[in-house]
Amino acid sequence: MTSLPSLPTPKKLGLVIDLDVCVGCHACVVNCKEWNTGGYGSALSDQDPYGADVSGAWLNRVHTFEVVPDGGEVVGEAGEARIVHFPKSCLHCEDAPCVTVCPTGASYKRAEDGIVLVDEEKCIGCGLCAWSCPYGAREMDLAAGVMKKCTLCIDRIYNETFEEADRQPACVRTCPANARHFGDLADPHSAVSIMVAERGGMDLMPEQGTRPVNKYLPPRKRKPLADSAQSLPSAENTDEAKGFFAWLDGMLDRI
Amino acid sequence: MHPAFSIIIFTTLSGLGYGLAAVLGLGLLDPAALATKLAHVLALLLVASGLLSSTLHLGNKQRAWRALSQWRSSWLSREGVMAIVAFVPLAWSAWLAVVESRYSPLPGLIGTALCLVTVYCTAMIYASLKAVQAWHTRLTPLCYLLFAGAGGFTLASFFAFAAQDRTVIIPLLAIFFILAAWSAKSRWRARMQAMVPLSTPESATGLGHIGRVRLLERPHVTENYLTHEMGFRIARKHAEKLWRLAVLAGGIVPAILLALLVLAGASGTFAALVAVVAVLFHYAGMFIERWLFFAEARHAVMNYYGG
Ligand code: SF4
Ligand code: SF4
Ligand code: SF4
Numbered sequence: 001m002t003s004l005p006s007l008p009t010p011k012k013l014g015l016v017i018d019l020d021v022c023v024g025c026h027a028c029v030v031n032c033k034e035w036n037t038g039g040y041g042s043a044l045s046d047q048d049p050y051g052a053d054v055s056g057a058w059l060n061r062v063h064t065f066e067v068v069p070d071g072g073e074v075v076g077e078a079g080e081a082r083i084v085h086f087p088k089s090c091l092h093c094e095d096a097p098c099v100t101v102c103p104t105g106a107s108y109k110r111a112e113d114g115i116v117l118v119d120e121e122k123c124i125g126c127g128l129c130a131w132s133c134p135y136g137a138r139e140m141d142l143a144a145g146v147m148k149k150c151t152l153c154i155d156r157i158y159n160e161t162f163e164e165a166d167r168q169p170a171c172v173r174t175c176p177a178n179a180r181h182f183g184d185l186a187d188p189h190s191a192v193s194i195m196v197a198e199r200g201g202m203d204l205m206p207e208q209g210t211r212p213v214n215k216y217l218p219p220r221k222r223k224p225l226a227d228s229a230q231s232l233p234s235a236e237n238t239d240e241a242k243g244f245f246a247w248l249d250g251m252l253d254r255i
Numbered sequence: 256m257h258p259a260f261s262i263i264i265f266t267t268l269s270g271l272g273y274g275l276a277a278v279l280g281l282g283l284l285d286p287a288a289l290a291t292k293l294a295h296v297l298a299l300l301l302v303a304s305g306l307l308s309s310t311l312h313l314g315n316k317q318r319a320w321r322a323l324s325q326w327r328s329s330w331l332s333r334e335g336v337m338a339i340v341a342f343v344p345l346a347w348s349a350w351l352a353v354v355e356s357r358y359s360p361l362p363g364l365i366g367t368a369l370c371l372v373t374v375y376c377t378a379m380i381y382a383s384l385k386a387v388q389a390w391h392t393r394l395t396p397l398c399y400l401l402f403a404g405a406g407g408f409t410l411a412s413f414f415a416f417a418a419q420d421r422t423v424i425i426p427l428l429a430i431f432f433i434l435a436a437w438s439a440k441s442r443w444r445a446r447m448q449a450m451v452p453l454s455t456p457e458s459a460t461g462l463g464h465i466g467r468v469r470l471l472e473r474p475h476v477t478e479n480y481l482t483h484e485m486g487f488r489i490a491r492k493h494a495e496k497l498w499r500l501a502v503l504a505g506g507i508v509p510a511i512l513l514a515l516l517v518l519a520g521a522s523g524t525f526a527a528l529v530a531v532v533a534v535l536f537h538y539a540g541m542f543i544e545r546w547l548f549f550a551e552a553r554h555a556v557m558n559y560y561g562g
Pocket of ligand 2: 101102103104105106107118122123124125126127128129130146147
């Protein structure tokens with residue numbers, strides 16, 4: 001059914017991604033591909049997988065941005081520019097446009113936990129849902145001709161054959177920096193909700209009106225490197241030179 | 256947005272077909288004339304070939320019937336349903352004209368109305384996408400409807416002349432719709448060029464409070480589905496040239512040709528030949544217009560890809 005659930009879903013399962021912590025290692029990207037190529041639905045195909053022009057469907061990608069404050073200088077670590085690694089997968093939006101545009105009923109949002117999924121048996125591969133998603137969270141599987149997207153690892157999080165610790169999305173489980181967290185964002189007492197409240201978790205493109213469930217934690221404030229450097233003795237300053245060094249300083253100034 | 260050949264062919268051909276069918280439904284052409292019978296057949300063929308070409312880009316064509324199920328929420332589904340519903344009165348009218356040489360206002364006017372609804376649904380597929388800001392306006396369905404009218408009356412002028420009809424009203428309506436369509440389209444384009452982007456790299460990343468955001472590295476070095484589908488960019492100078500070409504071929508030339516025919520009081524074979532030239536120019540112009548409709552539209556996802 002491609003109408004959205006009429007009531008807010010009792011659970012809002014989703015991810016919280018910490019932009020302060022992500023080191024851009026792409027481990028979540030690889031583990032997502034690895035898990036989902038053998039899990040839910042058809043394999044995540046690649047075209048020309050070992051050639052020079054490899055391309056394929058991925059459910060999670062890490063972009064890297066440079067952020068420059070007003071009047072800031074862009075000189076690597078010395079300037080004020082910041083590098084932010086930016087993992088992005090489906091945000092399981094509450095007002096998901098990808099669901100309502102789908103002509104076949106293949107795209108749907110689960111009424112119980114808010115997960116947005118594609119029923120590959122129904123998908124005709126028209127691609128309209130990918131056009132409607134402002135975040136670029138949907139990619140066509142060109143081999144199977146069906147739309148692919150993050151499943152929130154539905155085949156892990158409810159999987160009772162797994163140990164408790166493994167009932168987490170593959171990307172969350174694998175992140176070596178602990179930058180991705182999974183939980184119920186409808187429950188104000190869940191670890192993820194507390195994190196969002198404390199760190200000022202934010203929506204991406206709120207102006208698109210999609211009301212994403214996934215939240216992003218902004219990078220913490222950083223003191224420019226130059227500020228910390230002020231207290232160090234400067235090699236350029238010779239005013240306090242004494243004895244032999246004062247004499248040498250004078251001599252050198254004169255030549 | 257990537258201007259896919261199959262979608263451009265689909266929207267232009269079906270727009271022309273529905274336009275012609277809508278004009279035929281008004282009963283302005285002599286149903287006993289051979290040319291009118293051919294017009295009915297051509298309208299059905301244009302609509303059908305347009306719909307067929309729209310299924311060409313599907314990943315799983317064998318399940319296309321499923322697209323009829325979600326008419327409650329999806330404009331694409333509504334378009335499919337309406338296309339099939341409209342086929343009934345159109346085929347009925349065609350039967351009456353071809354076999355019985357007569358016109359009946361009941362299937363005729365219902366057919367006209369359903370043609371317009373179908374074209375409206377097609378346009379709303381695009382206009383409902385907030386992520387493509389250039390399309391997300393009421394002007395989009397207005398342009399689609401007026402262009403269908405322009406194409407329909409231009410093509411109908413040819414069939415009227417071929418039927419030895421000394422019509423003035425059909426070519427005059429064609430000129431009217433051509434002018435109306437291109438002025439609506441000019442406003443559409445002016446809006447697109449003047450609009451402040453709704454989403455920016457700053458809002459897309461939520462990092463705007465720190466400063467200006469610039470893409471440093473794409474997620475992968477090669478292209479992907481998203482950059483193929485949505486990353487299409489056209490140089491501004493080329494877009495300007497193509498736009499002028501579209502207005503010239505799709506608007507100015509056919510309008511002048513039809514106006515000359517009206518002024519000269521022409522009819523018959525010569526007038527029909529001139530009208531064919533007008534139709535061909537108009538279609539070429541529509542093809543460029545539709546190509547630009549995709550090529551010039553920027554998708555919000557490009558905020559993540561530095562485009
Ligand atoms: S992020 Fe995109 S694909 Fe995921 S729910 Fe939102 S609109 Fe749909
Ligand atoms: S690609 Fe599949 S899931 Fe997406 S809109 Fe088309 S039918 Fe629905
Ligand atoms: S939740 Fe699963 S499917 Fe979604 S990005 Fe993470 S690993 Fe991929």
